[in-house]
Amino acid sequence: MRKVTAASITQAVVHSFDGAADPRFRHIVERLTHHLHAFAREVSLTPEEWQAGIDFLYRAGRISDEARNEFILTSDVLGLSSLVDLLASGSGATERSALGPFHADGSPLLEVGGDLKRDNDGEPMLVRGRVVDAAGLPVPRAQLDFWQAAVNGKYWQQDPAQDPHNLRCRMITGDDGAYAFTTVRPAPYTVPYDGPVGDLLRAGGRHAWRPAHFHFIVSATGCRALTTEVFFADDPYIDSDAIFGVRESLLVDTRLSTDAALAQRHRLPLPFHSVEFDFRLSR
Known part of the structure; x- marks a missing residue:
């Protein structure tokens, strides 16, 4: 993968899951990868904005427990x-x-x-x-x-x-x-x-x-x-x-x-x- 570029990385990630045994899993991961990468390209996501998103997920994990699931709540408020x-x-x-x-x-x-x-x-x-x-x-x-x-x-x-x-x-x-x-x-x-x-x-x-x-x-x-x-x-x-x-x-x-x-x-x-x-x- 030494020749990965911004234009080729999406297909490289998709093909890395070619060995998945479950075809439904493979399809979902493939489409998720396509849409995530398309989103990053569409909004010209910066490293700082990417870090803010990762921090959001980290904080969601930290605050979740048996009585509260911040990931479900995130899914809820985003519809x-x-x-x-x-x-x-x-x-x-x-x-x-x-x-x-x-x-x-x-x-x-x-x-x-x-x-x-x-x-x-x-x-x-x-x-x-x-x-x-x-x-x-x-x-x-x-x-x-x-x-x-x-x-x-x-x-x-x-x-x-x-x-x-x-x-x-x-x-x-x-x-x-x-x-x-x-x-x-x-x-x-x-x-x-x-x-x-x-x-x-x-x-x-x-x-x-x-x-x-x-x-x-x-x-x-x-x-x-x-x-x-x-x-x-x-x-x-x-x-x-x-x-x-x-x-x-x-x-x-x-x-x-x-x-x-x-x-x-x-x-x-x-x-x-x-x-x-x-x-x-x-x-």
Whole structure:
């Protein structure tokens, strides 16, 4: 490679991966190399700017831990996470949206109709709906993996005062595909703003706010798993989500209910608010 030049280096790097056994890996690395090199040429990237980019990645690694992934956050605020979700959304299925950096395995099981609000501050509400397939038929024994931020805008990983199982659960639907639980309405919050991603947003004149939302991973035998979010249509940040996760089809309206029997069943005050959302899975 002693004769590598600015004109030939891209192909030299691409050919260095010719021995890769996995053709998909080889294709992805080849295209990534082409686009990275094309970017450097297009903007006439200087050594100082390259160093600033490397420093950003170094700082992202330093600040990441089990409770925070600055690399996912970088992907989020640049819209890459959302683009991948949009490309992966199946025809006829509920649209995908961000996983985010605060999902945790091992959430406790909660029976259908169970209570997640417990002693949390905030407005209590009923969340319910069904899991159906692309034809609208109920999906029996579907699993919902749910998590949300508290009324202070923080997930349990960010707030030592919260129990590690606070405001998260797994739920298995019955044969009718129905799910229901009580919780509190989450608040809008800012994505972590104290690291390199915060510097990126400030440099771009952007805010760090996300509209209030619920997270779900919905899965069932014979269906494609769905990772998505559900948003409140009246949230002030619904049209300026810092990570571009909002979809028109994922908006819900809160309804004020005076159904005394329903309130008694779920131990809710009258009147109470509820939201309904049906998840559609593709097979």
